[in-house]
Amino acid sequence: MTFSPNLEARFAKLVTSYxxxxxxxxxxxMLLYAQDEIGAVTPELVAEVARRLNVTPLQVEEVLSxxxxxxxxxxxxxxxxxxxxxxxxxxxxxxxxxxACARLGIGHKEVTPDGQISLEEVECIGxxxxxxxxxxxxxxxxxxxxxxLDQILDGLRKTQ
Amino acid sequence: xxxxxPSPLEVKVLxxxxxxxxxxxxxxxxxxxxxxxxxxxxxxxxxxxxxxVKVSNLRGRGGAGFPTGMKWSxxxxxxxxxxxxxxxxxxxxxxxxxxxxxxxxxxxQLIEGMLIAALSVDAHAxxxxxxxxxRYLIEILDKAIAExxxxxxxxxxxxxxxxxxxxxxxxxxxxxxxxEESALLESLEGKRGIPRIRPPFPAVVGAFQCPTILNNVETxxxxxxxxxxxxxxxAALGIPKAGGTKLTCLTGHVNKPGVYELPLGFPVDKxxxxxxxxxxxxxxxxxxxPGGSSCPVLTAEECEGLTMDYDAMAKRKTMLGSGGVVxxxxxxxxxxxxxxxxxxxxxxxxxxCIPCREGTAWLRKILTRFHDGMGRRDDIVLIGDLAxxxxxxxxCPLGDAAALPTISIVEKFREEFEAHLDEKPCPYxxxxxxxxx
Numbered sequence: 161m162t163f164s165p166n167l168e169a170r171f172a173k174l175v176t177s178y179x180x181x182x183x184x185x186x187x188x189x190m191l192l193y194a195q196d197e198i199g200a201v202t203p204e205l206v207a208e209v210a211r212r213l214n215v216t217p218l219q220v221e222e223v224l225s226x227x228x229x230x231x232x233x234x235x236x237x238x239x240x241x242x243x244x245x246x247x248x249x250x251x252x253x254x255x256x257x258x259x260a261c262a263r264l265g266i267g268h269k270e271v272t273p274d275g276q277i278s279l280e281e282v283e284c285i286g287x288x289x290x291x292x293x294x295x296x297x298x299x300x301x302x303x304x305x306x307x308x309l310d311q312i313l314d315g316l317r318k319t320q
Numbered sequence: 321x322x323x324x325x326p327s328p329l330e331v332k333v334l335x336x337x338x339x340x341x342x343x344x345x346x347x348x349x350x351x352x353x354x355x356x357x358x359x360x361x362x363x364x365x366x367x368x369x370x371x372x373v374k375v376s377n378l379r380g381r382g383g384a385g386f387p388t389g390m391k392w393s394x395x396x397x398x399x400x401x402x403x404x405x406x407x408x409x410x411x412x413x414x415x416x417x418x419x420x421x422x423x424x425x426x427x428x429q430l431i432e433g434m435l436i437a438a439l440s441v442d443a444h445a446x447x448x449x450x451x452x453x454x455r456y457l458i459e460i461l462d463k464a465i466a467e468x469x470x471x472x473x474x475x476x477x478x479x480x481x482x483x484x485x486x487x488x489x490x491x492x493x494x495x496x497x498x499x500e501e502s503a504l505l506e507s508l509e510g511k512r513g514i515p516r517i518r519p520p521f522p523a524v525v526g527a528f529q530c531p532t533i534l535n536n537v538e539t540x541x542x543x544x545x546x547x548x549x550x551x552x553x554x555a556a557l558g559i560p561k562a563g564g565t566k567l568t569c570l571t572g573h574v575n576k577p578g579v580y581e582l583p584l585g586f587p588v589d590k591x592x593x594x595x596x597x598x599x600x601x602x603x604x605x606x607x608x609x610p611g612g613s614s615c616p617v618l619t620a621e622e623c624e625g626l627t628m629d630y631d632a633m634a635k636r637k638t639m640l641g642s643g644g645v646v647x648x649x650x651x652x653x654x655x656x657x658x659x660x661x662x663x664x665x666x667x668x669x670x671x672x673c674i675p676c677r678e679g680t681a682w683l684r685k686i687l688t689r690f691h692d693g694m695g696r697r698d699d700i701v702l703i704g705d706l707a708x709x710x711x712x713x714x715x716c717p718l719g720d721a722a723a724l725p726t727i728s729i730v731e732k733f734r735e736e737f738e739a740h741l742d743e744k745p746c747p748y749x750x751x752x753x754x755x756x757x
Contacts, residue, residue, distance in 0.1 A: 177490070185510045226513060247644075283667060283668065290577065
């Protein structure tokens with residue numbers, strides 16, 4: 161498999177970041193960065209990461225299944241993650257969640273039919289003092305109201 | 321970037337650069353005494369550095385509150401194995417968002433803290449384990465690390481000494497359990513984040529099976545101030561046995577939620593009403609979580625005369641924890657709170673220890689049934705029994721973290737559980753929410 165020069169550079173740095181013989185340490189970041197580029201952790205990617213880190217594909221599979229941000233199927237181009245954990249719950253996170261489901265017509269870990277937007281109810285994302293909070297891919301949005309959520313979702317449609 | 325207005329009641333030590341322009345750059349850092357503590361530490365013996373940290377009464381800021389100087393002293397400095405510095409930036413404890421602002425606004429303070437820790441145990445490499453969701457912080461850290469290499473604060477023969485140190489960022493990929501020290505080390509080695517049995521502790525057998533200092537971001541960030549101004553000065557900011565300041569995240573039903581740096585021993589009442597501007601909409605306080613959802617919940621009465629410190633919280637049978645304060649007003653349904661907390665732990669249990677894996681899943685099911693009005697009177701006792709049977713029966717503290725708040729809520733708010741019996745709708749739920757649920 162070939163990756164973009166940026167990702168190759170990142171991989172090259174990662175495998176030398178750990179003590180000699182500990183290249184396997186690069187596995188989780190490698191899978192996540194590669195997923196960002198190709199959209200999902202495909203069987204080909206599993207084989208490629210295994211080859212590069214000198215482990216078996218099964219050893220990659222067992223790691224892959226543990227981490228909630230790693231997934232085998234592609235998400236939407238914009239992955240909308242709404243937190244409903246305690247601090248967000250107290251400040252309207254659940255309302256936002258239901259609002260987003262109704263608005264997009266999809267539920268937890270589902271993707272819109274055009275493949276543009278996916279939705280996930282997530283656990284605490286570390287924005288508790290500025291709750292309710294959400295992320296679109298890696299971007300944070302704080303103190304989100306239903307109106308603001310509409311604007312964010314409309315913006316996603318327009319930019320795609 | 322600051323996400324909330326600072327409070328005049330704050331004592332700014334770790335956050336003192338936050339309002340400066342370009343506070344994340346090495347130029348701002350160097351212009352404000354940056355890396356001076358490292359320079360000073362280079363001239364100190366390792367035992368002198370550790371002694372200074374002991375004098376500071378700094379206790380671990382990740383949640384356990386273990387004395388930091390003592391932790392550093394457990395590392396076998398003369399071991400022939402390499403020693404490592406690992407930073408826990410896997411901030412995932414619900415209610416906690418302080419490490420994020422520390423890294424975002426002053427990444428060099430963290431790097432300098434790592435350097436000081438490294439000098440105290442003769443370590444030459446350090447890893448910052450950042451939760452995957454905080455991608456932008458990895459970019460900020462990578463930039464800061466590159467700046468530090470450029471200016472000679474990372475790399476070989478630093479400031480003309482024999483001391484060399486390399487720093488790396490390492491991304492997680494979504495797992496609360498990886499904030500637990502031994503699971504974090506497994507994850508750093510490219511494995512599933514399941515906990516290790518202890519002893520041996522990471523100080524002796526840590527990263528890559530070598531001696532390791534593993535602390536929270538905020539703990540390392542305190543080290544430059546301690547070395548620069550002396551451990552005694554840092555200790556004097558707090559109270560006996562708990563030195564310095566603590567970044568406190570006010571969250572929930574409060575007028576001015578935000579991250580504030582407050583001295584240890586700060587009164588809870590003053591924190592809610594003056595720093596936080598009081599409870600929203602003029603409501604009354606019902607319940608209080610001092611430091612993240614793993615802590616037993618306190619009632620409003622239990623908060624009277626309480627101060628934010630490790631021992632005062634222990635006397636109330638709870639914990640100071642990570643600094644994630646959750647404030648709940650009189651309209652909060654405590655059954656729902658117990659359910660939401662348990663849903664989280666059931667989701668995050670790594671499944672390694674059966675009492676935690678099964679206990680959290682069953683408690684989630686029972687609490688769901690209860691909140692839906694299908695609970696049985698016996699369930700109230702069952703919830704408490706199930707939770708108590710998890711305590712102390714797991715490799716890592718996640719089992720306890722799930723059980724303790726549950727036990728506290730059932731014991732202290734039993735009448736709310738009774739109010740949900742006999743197919744009655746949740747008395748606190750708005751009509752609209754019932755329709756949507």
